[in-house]
Amino acid sequence: MPGFEIFGDEERKEVNDVLSTGVLFRYGFDAKRNGNWKVKTFEENFANYTGAKYCLLTSSGTTALATAMAAAGIGFGDEVIVPPFTFVATIEGVLNGGAVPIFSEIDETLCLSADLIEEKITDRTRAIVVVHMCGSMADIERIKEIADKYNLILLEDACQATGAFHNGKSVGTYGVAGCFSFDSVKTITCGEGGAIITNSKEIYQRADQYHDHGHDHIGNDRGKENHPIIGINFRNTELNAAVGVAQLKKLPKILEIQRKNGNIIKEFLSKYKDITLRKIISDDSDTCTFVNFLLPTEEITRKVALELNQNGADGCFYWYDNNWHYIRKWEHILNMKYPMKIGQTMLDYFPDYSKVKLPLSDSIMSRTISMQVKLSWTEEELNNRLMAMERVFKLNNIN
Numbered sequence: 199m200p201g202f203e204i205f206g207d208e209e210r211k212e213v214n215d216v217l218s219t220g221v222l223f224r225y226g227f228d229a230k231r232n233g234n235w236k237v238k239t240f241e242e243n244f245a246n247y248t249g250a251k252y253c254l255l256t257s258s259g260t261t262a263l264a265t266a267m268a269a270a271g272i273g274f275g276d277e278v279i280v281p282p283f284t285f286v287a288t289i290e291g292v293l294n295g296g297a298v299p300i301f302s303e304i305d306e307t308l309c310l311s312a313d314l315i316e317e318k319i320t321d322r323t324r325a326i327v328v329v330h331m332c333g334s335m336a337d338i339e340r341i342k343e344i345a346d347k348y349n350l351i352l353l354e355d356a357c358q359a360t361g362a363f364h365n366g367k368s369v370g371t372y373g374v375a376g377c378f379s380f381d382s383v384k385t386i387t388c389g390e391g392g393a394i395i396t397n398s399k400e401i402y403q404r405a406d407q408y409h410d411h412g413h414d415h416i417g418n419d420r421g422k423e424n425h426p427i428i429g430i431n432f433r434n435t436e437l438n439a440a441v442g443v444a445q446l447k448k449l450p451k452i453l454e455i456q457r458k459n460g461n462i463i464k465e466f467l468s469k470y471k472d473i474t475l476r477k478i479i480s481d482d483s484d485t486c487t488f489v490n491f492l493l494p495t496e497e498i499t500r501k502v503a504l505e506l507n508q509n510g511a512d513g514c515f516y517w518y519d520n521n522w523h524y525i526r527k528w529e530h531i532l533n534m535k536y537p538m539k540i541g542q543t544m545l546d547y548f549p550d551y552s553k554v555k556l557p558l559s560d561s562i563m564s565r566t567i568s569m570q571v572k573l574s575w576t577e578e579e580l581n582n583r584l585m586a587m588e589r590v591f592k593l594n595n596i597n
């Protein structure tokens with residue numbers, strides 16, 4: 199996820215536009231800003247790119263999720279179905295409003311299993327947050343059908359899947375809202391930043407108000423604006439958005455290179471009968487930020503991941519052992535280590551997460567390796583990488 203790989207003159211120029219006026223705030227200062235509205239420009243361009251009616255830039259992907267949850271009215275005691283394989287920020291977004299994450303199994307899409315969501319639905323279920331992990335989309339049409347059938351709010355965490363489309367429709371436009379991240383290691387970056395896209399005017403307005411202290415943004419005088427709801431400050435700045443404006447223009451090129459490199463590795467891996475590629479729903483739905491593959495056993499997967507990293511094919515993630523992306527090692531969540539005081543009434547809503555059993559997800563995650571795809575690879579480097587993989591597979595009797 200290479201936004202950081204391609205920082206260049208285009209980004210510097212956009213940032214200099216902002217530096218030359220000194221207006222860093224996204225609102226007001228009309229006379230002084232010399233026509234520069236970087237946050238607004240990014241929002242318009244990203245709405246255009248995804249085909250969504252509205253886009254709101256926020257300070258991060260995490261705050262985009264928290265804002266979308268608030269805008270959709272999801273909160274205290276509401277159960278929200280989430281996958282156990284995601285960056286922990288998804289769970290933070292749910293917990294932020296006092297809602298209750300309910301973990302449901304993933305399948306070989308590495309995202310929520312459409313087949314197993316219904317088992318988790320109760321009288322308290324309010325929403326599903328589907329996460330499009332590792333650059334590629336979940337089985338989104340089937341998951342949307344389930345959400346519709348049970349009248350649940352569907353939110354999409356598309357933080358890792360910027361640029362994914364399925365049947366011509368952008369990731370993030372299937373649900374009530376889609377959330378994106380532009381932090382420093384995502385497909386495109388603002389340094390820090392996130393976005394919500396939606397086709398609902400009501401959701402957009404609530405999100406817009408919530409992320410800026412409840413301001414209604416009506417009229418041209420911030421000091422006289424009304425505050426129809428309680429909010430918070432999750433705004434982004436002109437400087438960060440300036441970087442994003444330049445990065446967004448590079449997105450088609452980023453995706454082209456990523457897919458070219460990713461497909462060469464996928465093609466190579468598909469020759470091994472012991473290796474299963476992560477299931478995708480369509481070619482366009484895979485942005486190839488990672489190539490994800492499954493091996494036969496946990497033991498061999500852990501060993502192969504280590505050997506690949508040490509022998510010429512680095513950037514291989516074994517998420518099962520890492521403590522950011524899979525529930526198994528989320529000690530702080532398993533033990534509900536809130537820094538602030540929370541009441542027993544609230545605690546009563548939460549299941550004992552340390553007892554949650556997810557055998558299917560364990561079986562998949564313990565056998566999954568994700569190889570990060572770089573834009574900068576030369577043909578020679580890519581060939582060396584394939585040869586390194588071939589050697590490691592051979593030594594481990596993978597055929």
Ligand SMILES: *Cc1c(COP(=O)(O)O)cnc(C)c1O
Nearest residue numbers: 258259260285287357358379381
């Ligand atoms: C990165 C990420 C987030 C959070 O984004 P930040 O901008 O870092 O706050 C949320 N969900 C997923 C799946 C992510 O990968």
